[in-house]
Amino acid sequence: MTDTKEIVESPKSAVGQPRENEPVLQPPVDISEDVNGITLLADMPGVSRDRLNIQVDKDTLLIEGEAKIDMPEGMKPLYADIRSTRYRRSFALSSELQTDSIDATLKDGVLCLRILKRPESRPRKIEVRTV
């Protein structure tokens, strides 16, 4: 049945196949801070754990991922909001953060990073003793 393929229009840019010079998507993020550290949430739909890369180089945090979308061969795009499968975003970290122990979890395409502050940067409560 390979003959039928010729009738089908050739796939110009299947909905998210990696191509050369493919644009990079900036995942939207939520960043918040509590007394102990910083929490970062990033939307990276289609990215599985093995296609995710989180790197800290000096003060730069880099988040990278590649979405794997299951697409049949010869698919013709009818509509596409998402035109790339690569995500990348970086942030500058600050010195009071413990960059050597960042906790990362990935669930249903949402990356959650937890960056703790150095113990000396956390607010300490000073107890007042009565003599």
Added chain:
Amino acid sequence: MFGSLTNLEGSLFDEFRRMEQRMDELFGRDTWLPGIRSVARGTFPPINVGATPEKVDVYLFSPGVDPKSLDVSIQQSLLTISGERKAPEQENAKSYRKERFYGEFRRVITLPDDIDPERVEARYTDGVLHIAVQRREESKPKQIEIK
């Protein structure tokens, strides 16, 4: 000084315009007329729709959504997907960036007329909802043999 600034800005915008044109060439945006039920660009969740002679594939990029909150229904060739993404509970946390969408969402997609609403499959993996809708046999291209 200001002259050079505006020049710089001008060239930057030109660059963006060129990029946009290039994107349009690549993806043929002009060939897609916005549907009467379409939403503004950037609305959550983004969708992609692709077709093969056998089926139509719809991808909904909706990370962090409880699959139980997703509602997928099909009426003739109209596919409706709705759901909700709940905000995480964060006590005593101060927010810096809030770029992610929270709340209820709904997207309606007009599928080709030859789809079979009885044969629909939906799967949620890594935050992507993939809906595969089979097309009717008679509409598949057939090779006609020349005798």
